[in-house]
Amino acid sequence: MATGTEPHAQPRTRGVNAPTRAAIPDRHLRTDRWWLAPACTVAGLLAFIGYSTWRAFSDADYYHAPYVSPFYSPCLADRCATMRSGPNWDLFGSWWGLSPALLILVFPLGFRLTCYYYRKAYYRGFWSSPPACAVAEPRARYTGETRLPLLLQNAHRYFFYASALVAAVLTYDTVLAFRDESYGWGHMGLGTLVFLANAVLIWAYTLSCHSCRHIIGGRLKHFSKHPVRYRMWGWVSRLNHHHAKFAWASLISVALVDLYVYLLASGAFDDPRFF
Template sequence: MATGTEPHPNSGGVRSATRAAIDAPHLRTDRWWLAPATTAAGLLAFIVYSTWRAFSNAHYYAAPYVSPFYSPCLAENCRTMHAGPNADLFGSWWALSPAIIILIFPLGFRLTCYYYRKAYYRSFWASPPACAVAEPHRTYTGESRFPLILQNIHRYFFYAAIVVAGILTYDTVLSFRDEHYRWGHMGLGTLVFLVNITLIWAYTVSCHSCRHIVGGKLKHFSRHPVRYRMWQFVGRLNARHMLLAWSSLVSVALADFYVYLVASGVFDDPRFF
């Protein structure tokens, strides 16, 4: 006689002897699938766009703007494309798009970000797809095995993200020039870069690793008033980490797209003064 505790015929994942033998995969009747589907669509759109721009190796500089996907230019082939800033650390042997050298750091930071991990685990891997919705996987190992154990290097990508944000800040300062590199000018692209770098810094600083670096391992906040205020500030930003993650993702794509439009001759950058 059935007792209601027998294993489900298709036992796997959360379906085990300790769970109620309910035939329905879940009891939610709302549109629970909308959030993970929207997240997947947004992330997929950025992946497609950034991949296209990274491998296009063209239209990434329009004086005085350089695309955030390509800055700083670290290869000789970047020097042949424009006369802008060029560190040329990789020399002439690097034949691929110079953006590939740069994007690995901000993308690594975002891929290992605590929020983004939750976002793409749910949207692409359905692990789990939503609250109170069983995931389809039979086993769950978390981030204890390869390759997900590499998520632990997030704190190191944070340090690289700080450097990248500093470089983009420098590019934003250079945007206060005209096409002849004369200072004291401002265009629509300058505003685009200002909005982008503000969101980039806000997202980077709101990172959980930053919050731990600022206020972690302190037993008495009263003995460290400066770090305590910094921890409070980062904590307020951290509460909006998801919003800042999406806003900065959109802004960096828009900044690159703006440079692409100007560099490809679609329109000239409007100058305010």
């Protein structure tokens, strides 16, 4: 009986080179462009990270009545309280000297970083863990999410509550986009439609979250005894089927809304007004 110490014993390896696997010299047998999806993921996330970092630290051109950038709403410091027609939460007062966006972006950022879909996307794109289906990752050990910092992924359900609150604030900002400071309610410009589309996509992404689905229908042994929750669970489950699409669509829309407000505030063009 071989013990692993004989001169001709096979080395104890794992993954595609394990002794119990077929002796195939190739790392995988895929012939399609499997690398395209993780490459696009890396490019898209890096583009958003670069843009959002620049805008978060710029601390300028984020308000043009009646629009306020979603990166800076709500304002939690009094340094920008006079720039909003609506109420603000001056929780940090005047001592906060950095960009107000840094107080807000931590919540949607944490929600997206711990999102089940985004975890799969950037694990594959940035860490090759694994790079694609049926393609082995370039490391022998796998610890999953049992160690720091990946152990913090379990906080996803708590970031969901914070992100739902942020989505409510963005909805409130969308309502304010129908109000002109000079003429009152009834204003509608191109920015109003941009804000409305973004609010819908943000809610679609938030409500299609796996944590939301579990909150609504989890821990139920008999759906028949909870018909309302069962119906809501069915709705969220249908949204959950498109969670990846909502994740990318809402990521793009929130950046476009901020860019639109930036162009208005910097004087690049005027908001086309319908009425």
